[in-house]
Amino acid sequence: QVQLQESGPGLVKPPETLSLKCTVSGGSISSGGYSWGWIRQSPGEGLESIGYISSSTVTYYHPSLKSRVAISLDRSKNQFSLKLTSSTAADTAMYYCVRVDVGPYTPHFDSWGRGTPVTVSS
Amino acid sequence: QSVLTQPPSVSGPPGQRVTISCTGSSSNIGAYADVHWYQQIPGTAPKLLIFGNNNRPSGVPDRFSGSKSGTSASLAITGLQAEDEAYYYCQSYDYSLNVVIFGGGTKLTVL
Numbered sequence A: 001q002v003q004l005q006e007s008g009p010g011l012v013k014p015p016e017t018l019s020l021k022c023t024v025s026g027g028s029i030s031s032g033g034y035s036w037g038w039i040r041q042s043p044g045e046g047l048e049s050i051g052y053i054s055s056s057t058v059t060y061y062h063p064s065l066k067s068r069v070a071i072s073l074d075r076s077k078n079q080f081s082l083k084l085t086s087s088t089a090a091d092t093a094m095y096y097c098v099r100v101d102v103g104p105y106t107p108h109f110d111s112w113g114r115g116t117p118v119t120v121s122s
Numbered sequence B: 001q002s003v004l005t006q007p008p009s010v011s012g013p014p015g016q017r018v019t020i021s022c023t024g025s026s027s028n029i030g031a032y033a034d035v036h037w038y039q040q041i042p043g044t045a046p047k048l049l050i051f052g053n054n055n056r057p058s059g060v061p062d063r064f065s066g067s068k069s070g071t072s073a074s075l076a077i078t079g080l081q082a083e084d085e086a087y088y089y090c091q092s093y094d095y096s097l098n099v100v101i102f103g104g105g106t107k108l109t110v111l
Helices: none
Strands: A003-007 A018-025 A034-042 A046-054 A059-061 A069-074 A079-084 A093-101 A108-112 A116-120 B009-012 B018-023 B036-040 B047-050 B064-069 B072-077 B086-094 B099-102 B106-110
Touching: A003 A093, A003 A108, A018 A034, A018 A093, A018 A116, A034 A069, A034 A108, A046 A069, A046 A079, A046 A093, A046 B086, A046 B099, A059 A069, A079 A093, A108 B036, A108 B047, B009 B018, B018 B086, B018 B106, B047 B064, B072 B086
Parallel strands: B009 B106
Antiparallel strands: A003 A018, A018 A079, A034 A046, A034 A093, A046 A059, A069 A079, A093 A108, A093 A116, B018 B072, B036 B047, B036 B086, B064 B072, B086 B099, B086 B106
16 A cells, blocks of 8 residues: 655745655555646645656646646656745645545545645745 | 535434435536535544435445436435434536545434
């Protein structure tokens, strides 16, 4: 059973870049059939899909974040990463890394990390 | 404001059947986008409960079922148990906005 674990700073100063990593165990990020992504949850905005990346590095980003976000793979470490530039207080949220099933149904998230809280504040 | 609309709360006594609605539009559920459901116990990550409108991942009890009709979908929970008390979110895809969308979530209280 695949497991995901987020890591990264819990406090980011605006307008620095928010950077998180997700370590995957029990499965390879290089195997096909799944993409790997990030979801955030804040009290005011609910759940929001930030974006995801396929094993062949095709990316999908939320239109409202597209200009600031980058998701990448590190196959040697079986990890994937999130970078969100020009951070503001509005980026304060719990961040989850997820496995994305992009199979016959519309994309959905079948495995989740435990989440990591990130606060953007000076 | 979420693109998918859910009631803020539902409740029922143990053993009862409850349903949670998820209302979309002609650019998402009405355009044949699949609906998925997640359960989130406070303090934990969401967990996939139903995918592809009415399919349960391995390990999810058959007390949970999903359905879809027109621009809406529903999650039904039968034989309500105390452990079902949680938040439930629907999720789909909007073809006009080109974005994954979530409902605002429904808090289920077992009385």
